[in-house]
Amino acid sequence: MTDVETESMTIPDKVVDAVRGARRVLVLSGAGMSAESGVPTFRDAQTGLWEEFDPSQLATAEAFRLDPPFVWAWYAWRMQLVRGVEPNDGHRALAELAGLREVTISTQNVDDLHERAGSAVAAHLHGSIFALRCSDCETPLRR
Ligand SMILES: [Zn+2]
Structure with missing residues (x-):
């Protein structure tokens, strides 16, 4: 089996094979995921x-x-800044993968790019930049 090549990177065989053979996939995403969309x-x-x-x-x-x-x-x-950018191919690929496998996404990113691509995010480990709460009593801001 050969590596899968995308426009910007080559996905190693081991990763491709692991995902192909998996019933469930846990995705841990970080800053690099959003950086591809232009989030510094x-x-x-x-x-x-x-x-x-x-x-x-x-x-x-x-x-x-x-x-x-x-x-x-x-x-x-x-x-x-986040509102001005769009999900990238990586975000969209994970949303698409969720139609083929059980995908759980846990992200360090505070943006909503996984969600806007169509994925459910199990955990925003560092919170969401759009989930505002009172600094005194921590009551979430309802919109
Ligand atoms: Zn308060």
Whole structure:
């Protein structure tokens, strides 16, 4: 069996065979998945508008307590960025695979690109950027 080649990468034989032979597939996705759609990773964010700030310092409850408008602006920028991109072939392939196998997706990504491609996400390990909650009592914002 030969490796499967896509436009941007070659999927190793072992992975192709494992998925072909599997009844159930667990997918753990991270920043690289969304980066293909144009969502900058935290590292990438340091090269743009926010280069003088450390994103890991902005993504804390402490940062929010110190300067709520500043942290809100950063999250608003990220939300707008995510809304402006589309799921990529990888997201769509996993949604398609769910029609052939039992697929469970667990992602570190806070965006909704898996969902917009048609997948159900079992867990957003780092939360969802669109799931807002009160910083005092943690009540979710209902929309
Ligand atoms: Zn509250």
